[in-house]
Amino acid sequence: MKSKIDLSSINYRAILFDATRCIDCRACMVACSVQNNVPNDVTRIWVAGDAVMGEFPDLERATMPYHCMHCHDPACASACPVGAYTKRPDGPVLYDPNVCIGCRYCMNACPFDVPHFEWNRGVDEHAEIIKCDLCTPRVDGGQEPACVATCPTDALLFGDRYELIQIARQRIKDHPDRYIDDIYGETENGGTSYLIISHVPFGHLGLPTDIPNEGVGKLSESIMGATLPFAAAWGTVLTGIAIGSRQLHKRKQNHADEADKVSEAAPANESASVSETADTEEQP
Amino acid sequence: MKIKIRIPDWMLSPWVMGMVILSAMAILISFIRMVVGIGPVSNLNDAYPWGFWISFDIYTGVALGAGAFTMAAVVYIFDLKKFTPLVRPSVLTGFLGYAMVAVALLVDLGRPENIWHMIIYQNHTSFLFEIGICVMTYLTVLLLEFIPVIFEGFRWNGVVHFFHKWLTLPLVILGVVLSTLHQSSLGSLTIIMPAKLHPLWWTPFIPILFFVSAVIVGFGMVIVESQISARALHRGIEINLLKVVASWIPYGSALYLILRFGQLAVEGKLGYLFTSGVYSLLFWIEILLIGIIPLVLFSQKKVRKSPNGLLYGALSVVLGVVLNRFDVSWIALGGRIFDTTGYVPSISEVLVSFGFVAASVLVFRYIALHFPLFVDEEEYQEENTIEQAHPVKAGD
Numbered sequence: 001m002k003s004k005i006d007l008s009s010i011n012y013r014a015i016l017f018d019a020t021r022c023i024d025c026r027a028c029m030v031a032c033s034v035q036n037n038v039p040n041d042v043t044r045i046w047v048a049g050d051a052v053m054g055e056f057p058d059l060e061r062a063t064m065p066y067h068c069m070h071c072h073d074p075a076c077a078s079a080c081p082v083g084a085y086t087k088r089p090d091g092p093v094l095y096d097p098n099v100c101i102g103c104r105y106c107m108n109a110c111p112f113d114v115p116h117f118e119w120n121r122g123v124d125e126h127a128e129i130i131k132c133d134l135c136t137p138r139v140d141g142g143q144e145p146a147c148v149a150t151c152p153t154d155a156l157l158f159g160d161r162y163e164l165i166q167i168a169r170q171r172i173k174d175h176p177d178r179y180i181d182d183i184y185g186e187t188e189n190g191g192t193s194y195l196i197i198s199h200v201p202f203g204h205l206g207l208p209t210d211i212p213n214e215g216v217g218k219l220s221e222s223i224m225g226a227t228l229p230f231a232a233a234w235g236t237v238l239t240g241i242a243i244g245s246r247q248l249h250k251r252k253q254n255h256a257d258e259a260d261k262v263s264e265a266a267p268a269n270e271s272a273s274v275s276e277t278a279d280t281e282e283q284p
Numbered sequence: 285m286k287i288k289i290r291i292p293d294w295m296l297s298p299w300v301m302g303m304v305i306l307s308a309m310a311i312l313i314s315f316i317r318m319v320v321g322i323g324p325v326s327n328l329n330d331a332y333p334w335g336f337w338i339s340f341d342i343y344t345g346v347a348l349g350a351g352a353f354t355m356a357a358v359v360y361i362f363d364l365k366k367f368t369p370l371v372r373p374s375v376l377t378g379f380l381g382y383a384m385v386a387v388a389l390l391v392d393l394g395r396p397e398n399i400w401h402m403i404i405y406q407n408h409t410s411f412l413f414e415i416g417i418c419v420m421t422y423l424t425v426l427l428l429e430f431i432p433v434i435f436e437g438f439r440w441n442g443v444v445h446f447f448h449k450w451l452t453l454p455l456v457i458l459g460v461v462l463s464t465l466h467q468s469s470l471g472s473l474t475i476i477m478p479a480k481l482h483p484l485w486w487t488p489f490i491p492i493l494f495f496v497s498a499v500i501v502g503f504g505m506v507i508v509e510s511q512i513s514a515r516a517l518h519r520g521i522e523i524n525l526l527k528v529v530a531s532w533i534p535y536g537s538a539l540y541l542i543l544r545f546g547q548l549a550v551e552g553k554l555g556y557l558f559t560s561g562v563y564s565l566l567f568w569i570e571i572l573l574i575g576i577i578p579l580v581l582f583s584q585k586k587v588r589k590s591p592n593g594l595l596y597g598a599l600s601v602v603l604g605v606v607l608n609r610f611d612v613s614w615i616a617l618g619g620r621i622f623d624t625t626g627y628v629p630s631i632s633e634v635l636v637s638f639g640f641v642a643a644s645v646l647v648f649r650y651i652a653l654h655f656p657l658f659v660d661e662e663e664y665q666e667e668n669t670i671e672q673a674h675p676v677k678a679g680d
Contacts, residue, residue, distance in 0.1 A: 075476055077407075078409045078410065078476065079410055079411075079412065079476055080407055080410060080412075081402055081407055081410045081412040081413035081416055082398075082401045082402055082405040082406075082407060082413070083405050083406070083407035083410075084405075099398070099401060099405050100394070100395055100398065101393055101394070101395050101396075101398040101399055101401050101402065102393045102394020102395035102396070102398070103393055103394070103412060104333035104334065104394060105410075105412050105473070107330065107333035108333055108334060108477060108480065108617070109476045109477060111477075111478075111479050111480070113330070113331070116330045117322075117330060117333060117394060118321070118394075119321055119322050119323030119328065119329070120320070120321045120323040120324065121321045122317075122318055122319045122320050122321045123318045123319075123395075123396060123397055124319070125321070126395065127321060127322070127394045127395060129394075208479060210479050211479055212478060212479070216476050216477070216478055216479070217409065217476055219475055219476075219478075219488055220409075220411065220472065220475040220476040221409045223472060223475060223488065223491070224408070224409055224410070224411055224414065224472070227414055227465065227469075230465075231461050231464075231465060234460075234461050234464060235457060235458075235461045238357075238361055238457045238460055238461065239457055241361055241362065242360065242361045242362075242363070242453060242457065245361070245362050245363040246363050248363075249363050
C-alpha cells in the first residue's frame with residue numbers, strides 16, 4: 001500500500017498529514033521515542049486535537065500528531081540570540097543543543113508553540129530544547145521519518161513539498177464532501193513543511209488559527225536591521241547636543257559676566273526645565 | 285568576670301537582618317536550581333517559558349535602572365551641572381540593578397554555562413542578542429562611570445581627575461546609546477509574537493513606547509531612590525533638584541499618552557479599550573499610573589515642593605511602568621495551545637527575585653555608608669537647601 005518514494009528526488013522535504021485518516025493510535029509517538037532514543041514521555045511530537053467531537057450518532061474524530069512545522073521563515077531561528085537554530089535549504093529546521101544558552105525565547109517566538117524544554121535537568125545534565133528534526137539524519141540515510149514509516153493508516157506522507165501540495169489538492173478535489181477546502185501550512189507563517197488537510201476546522205486539531213501569512217520574524221528582522229544606523233545617528237546627535245549645550249552655557253556665562261547680571265536658568269535645549277525658570281533660577 | 289560581646293550594627297536592625305536572610309535564601313534556592321533544574325523550583329512550563337524571573341528581574345530591573353542613563357544625560361549631555369548630586373546614587377542603583385539582572389539571568393537561563401556563547405555565536409536578526417550585548421557592555425560602562433567614587437574614597441585624586449577629564453563624557457554618550465537600544469529592544473522582543481501578545485500591547489511601535497516610558501521611570505526612580513535613601517540613611521533630600529526633575533515628568537507622561545493612544549488609533553485597535561475584560565482594565569490602570577496621575581500631580585508646584593507629593597507622584601510612575609512590563613512579558617502574553625495549564629509563580633521564584641534585590645540594597649547601603657556617594661552635598665549646599673526628610677533616629 002505504502003508507495004515507495006525515491007528519497008533522492010525530493011528537493012524540499014515535507015510531511016502531509018490527512019486528519020481524516022488518523023485513528024489516534026499514537027504509534028507515531030512511540031516510533032519517535034524509539035528513533036530518538038528517549039523515554040516515552042519525551043517525544044518530540046505529541047497528539048493534539050479535540051479527540052472525539054459531536055454527539056452520537058454524529059461523532060467525529062479530530063486528532064493530529066503535532067510536529068514542528070519546519071517553517072520557511074522559522075521564527076525560532078530569527079529569535080535565537082546565539083543562532084542555535086538553522087534552516088536547511090532542503091526544508092528541516094534544526095536545533096543545536098551545544099550552542100543553546102537555554103533562554104527559551106524560541107518557545108515564545110514560535111507561533112505554533114512547538115519547542116519544549118527539559119525543565120527537570122540541572123546544569124550538570126544539560127537541559128535541552130526538545131523539537132522534531134524531521135528525522136533529518138534518518139532521511140539523509142535513505143529512510144522516511146520514523147512517524148511516517150510507522151503510521152498504519154498512511155495519515156502521514158513524506159515527500160517533496162510541491163508534490164505533496166498537489167496530492168492534497170487532488171484529495172480535496174476528489175472528495176469535496178470529506179475535506180475542508182484549505183491546506184494548513186501552505187501559507188501560514190510564510191509557509192511550512194508540515195502540511196495538514198482536515199475534515200474539521202483546523203482549530204479542532206489543536207492548531208492556532210490566527211497565524212499571519214507572512215513569517216512573524218520578518219517585521220522584527222527589518223526593525224532589527226535599523227539598529228546600527230540608528231545607534232550611529234543617535235550617538236552623533238548626543239555628541240552634538242553635548243558640545244552645543246557646553247558652548248551655549250559658556251556663551252551665556254560670558255554674557256552674564258559682561259552684563260554682570262544673573263544668568264538665565266535653563267538652557268533652551270532642555271525644554272522641560274524652561275517652565276521651571278522661576279524655581280530653578282540660580283542665585284549668584 | 286564579664287565578657288563583652290560586640291554585635292555588629294547590621295545584626296541589630298530587623299530590616300537589615302531580614303534582607304540578609306532573604307539574600308541567603310535566594311543564594312540557596314539558586315544553588316538547588318543549578319543542581320535539579322528549573323522545573324522543581326519554579327512553576328514555569330512549556331506554555332509559559334518566561335515567568336516571574338523574566339518579568340521582575342529582567343524587564344522591571346532594566347526599566348528601573350533607567351535613572352542612571354537619564355540623569356547622566358541631564359548632567360553631562362545637557363550640561364545641567366547642578367543636578368550632579370543626583371547622578372552618583374542613580375548610577376550606583378543602575379549598576380547594582382544591572383548586576384542583579386545579570387545574576388538573575390544566570391538562574392533563569394536553561395544552560396547558564398553557555399551564556400558567553402552570545403559573544404561568539406552572534407545571531408544578528410535577534411533582538412535578544414542585541415540586548416545581551418548591550419547589557420554586557422553597559423554593565424561595564426556603568427562600572428567605569430561609578431568607579432571614580434571608589435577611587436575618591438581611597439583619595440586617588442590623580443585617577444579621579446583623569447576619569448572626569450577624559451572618560452566621563454564619552455562613557456555617558458556610549459551609555460545613553462546602549463540604554464536607548466536595550467530599553468527599547470526589551471519591547472521589540474515581542475514584535476515576533478503578533479499572535480501571542482494581546483493586541484492592546486502588541487505593536488511594531490513598542491520600542492518607542494518602551495523608550496519613552498523608560499525615560500519617565502528613570503526620573504521617577506531618581507525621586508523614589510532619593511526619598512528612600514534619605515529615610516533609611518537619615519540624610520536630607522535634594523528637594524530643590526527633585527522638584528525640577530518632577531517638573532519634567534508631565535511632559536513625558538503627556539507624550540506617552542499621545543503615543544499610546546495614537547498608536548492604537550492608527551492600528552485601529554481602539555475597540556479593545558473596552559471589550560477585552562481584565563486586559564482593558566489593566567491597560568487603563570497603566571494609563572492612569574504612567575500618564576494621568578503624574579500629569580495631574582506634577583503639574584502643580586505645590587505637589588512638587590512637598591516631599592510626600594514627590595514620593596507619591598514618582599511611585600505612581602514606577603508602579604505603572606512595572607505593571608506595563610509585567611503585562612507585556614507575562615500577563616498579556618501566553619502560549620495559546622496549552623492555555624489550560626496557566627502559570628502562577630512559585631514561592632521559590634519570588635524569593636529568588638526578592639533576595640537578589642535585597643542583596644543589591646545591602647551593597648548600596650554599604651557603599652553609601654563607606655564611600656562618598658552623597659559627598660557633593662557640601663559643594664552644592666549653597667544653591668540647594670537640603671531639607672531633612674525625617675527626624676534622625678539612632679540605629680538603623
